[in-house]
Amino acid sequence: MTERKNLVVNPVKTCQPLGAVLACLGIHGCMPHSHGSQGCASYLRMQLSRHFREFIPTTTSSFSEAQVVFGGSGNLKQAIRNIIHIYKPQAIGVSTTCSAETIGDDAEGIIAEMRGSGELPEDVVIFTASTPSYKGSHVTGFASMVKSAVDSIAVKGAANDKINIIPGMISPGDIREIKRLLALMGIKAIIMPDISGVLDAPMTGKLKLYQDGGTPLEEIADMANSSITFALGQEASLPAALGLEEKHGVSAEMLPLPIGIENTDRFIMELSRISGKPVPAQLEEERGRLVDMMLDAHAHWYGKKAAIYGDPDIVEGITAMAVGLGIEPLYVLTGTKSNRWEETVKTIAPNAHVINGGDLLTLKDLMKEQPVDIMLGNSHGKFLAKEMDMPLIRVGFPILDRANLQHFPVVGYSGAAWLAERIGNTLLDWKDAHVPDHMLELIM
Amino acid sequence: MFNELEERQDFIVIKGRHKKAMKCDSHSVSGSVSQRACVYSGARVVLNPIADAVHLVHGPIGCAAYTWDIRGSLSSGSELYRRSFCTDLKERDIVFGGNERLAAAIDKLVQLYAPKLIFVYATCVVGVIGDDLEAVCKAASSKYGIDVIPVQSSGFMGNKAAGYRAACDALLKLIEPVNTDNIGKSRSINYLGDFNLAAETWIISNYFRSIGIEINAVLTGDSEYAKLKKTTDACLNIVQCAGSMNYLAHKLNDLYGMPYIDVSFLGIQDTSESLRKVAAFFNDDDIILKTEEMIKSQTAKANQAIERYKHHLCGKKAAIYVGGGFKAISLLKQFREIGIDVVMIGTQNGQPHEYDTLQELADEGVIIVDDANTSELEQFILEKGADILVGGVKERFLAYKLGVAFIDHNHNRKHPLSGYEGAVNFAKEVYSTVCSPVWKYALDQGGDSAR
Structure with a gap:
């Protein structure tokens, strides 16, 4: 395998603004605004539409050559005025693009200037995140926007009886599952951002620019008054939790995404510990059913080798789940470079080849040397899976070639059950499709 | 519904109410949810x-x-x-x-x-x-x-x-030729503005092959370096996606004296007319005869296939929102071929002459709009009671949320829409979404906005 320093081939990441827009969509009544060329907003909308199969609003500053010479301040101000006038948001989340950052636009300063001049209505919250595409990835863009929203909106007041959960870049189905677990435990929580009810909104015959879901601004304000913040996943969630700790003294605790039985146990036990509430019998039962399913199917996946790739927090969770099933993660790869992630994954799967900040060509080169039995990751891996003739379980972002997956959780015991079913039965489907006729078995 | 910006008024016309030169081809308004790419x-x-x-x-x-x-x-x-x-x-x-x-x-x-x-x-x-x-x-x-x-x-x-x-x-x-001796010497043609989406180039190439015309290079569907290097050998350029390729055709004419004609292989009528135009250029009795024979048999076959869908579709209303004006014009004709009335036409990047053509072709009362933003799309679709929207991926879910059917006429199309086969596919695709039982449930959910 040759070293490649200056060339990415088939990336496992995209740019910061995408994550920033996604974070804004999880805030109720919030319009994501992309400060840059119109094409940027168009790409973000297109990619998120393809993944979620939902209508994605995002406004643009619509740069032309003039802004590149004279600066984009005028365009941003005009954009903010137009957004407030036409789209009547409760909040606007401004993310910057590489051209805006390179010409030196200070989005935060421009907004402050508008506020200072008294032209912004009191009831519209505006926050900004610096998210040039030449730094980090969509995951860090997401983290920065969540942090910016929480930093700008949370206000210290009387203590509430809630906990904060920053869930990271997970699907609407995942957030619904986390809410269900919290309800079963009888714990009140503020989940921020919350894309459930936004990116899995029901068909009503109306196009709502602002869906009923999303974390309400009052709840974000109240995050300063909760007892603790759980950041689920270091890369996407920890920065906002640390911000709350610094500014408002709300203690931050990092947990891995509750993917797989052990991470879910840890999440549930922590909830139980901080609330002083016992784990309800219903959850014990759920866990029992999951273990029973794993018993019934363990022979189907035991000892299989896997390649797991995608965004760091989810990949970490899936790797832990795979290890728990007795699958050997041979390659674990993320496109978002993080040394902390590398260390953690090496602890979870000591024999794995961990690639920190790689692309799919790296994975292909490795798989050519030593193949695996199954791949777990986003849709971009399908060409590699076909070339190497192996099944692919679609999980993570983006999923562009399958429908409805956003509605099914991978977190919690039920998410683990769904994943276990997928992995086990996909391997059997694969076997059926590939064995000669006389080897096809009825009872497996 | 959202308030409209006054500065958008010049970008919208209603056929019959006022004939005017539309504003287009300028930057999107800052702060709009523009559908435009870069x-x-x-x-x-x-x-x-x-x-x-x-x-x-x-x-x-x-x-x-x-x-x-x-x-x-x-x-x-x-x-x-x-x-x-x-x-x-x-x-x-x-x-x-x-x-x-x-x-x-x-x-x-x-x-x-x-x-x-x-x-x-x-x-x-x-x-x-x-x-x-x-x-x-x-x-x-x-x-x-x-x-x-x-x-x-x-x-x-x-x-x-x-x-x-x-x-x-x-x-x-x-494609700048190293050797200028061969310019225009081959009796083959170049096909500009087909990108072989869902194998469309191959369908059209087959037609030409069967009427005795050879395709030299396609720009750029299923093309490769070696073929493109010989582009200037051809004696004629035919131009389909005018938005992207008109400029190149002009340049090739200026630089190398290559003649060009505009064609469209979207819809039965356009396909037949285009084949005739190209055949006429060669002024060869054998080619003209073969072309007429093919048009006759292909049209009969396609019409018969479309008939199956047409009676389900008659009287339905369509809204068009696509990238270029060329595509919008073709779609307007194609919808007519399957009995559907077009009630709204918009493009992201249509040119002034294309908007003139659209204004001429459209029925009375049809809304024509440049660079429509989300709220305008919603407003016009609902006002006009469209049953189906044709557009790109960003518009698909807007339509679905309104309870309006959708087909992708952009890069994500999965079936070829070119030629006679394409005309049948178009009817079939419209039929399979407009007539799906899913709209029954969507109506129950409140998807009455458009009906």
């Missing part, structure tokens, strides 16, 4: 189907990630064009310039893939920091003896249409 995107979609080329994005990762395999173009040979290559610029490159990184990336690509042709696309930030693409590409060209062609597609330099021009300029560099 210069780079326009350039990439035109060049991407060149299958054995390396398409290297010089810029940050996003520009490469979003356009990875962006167009469902098919190749009969190399799959190199489907890989995503990017210099993945970092902060230090923004400060110190990305020329060295670009040169190193090209070195690596040559080592890995030994391509004959590399396109290097400029993105917004590269335009801002002022990397000298021309120089880097020129140096690499002479170092390796291959074509390394810069595409000047910084995103803020205009809209998608400016990207089409940037792509055509890159193509002009590529």
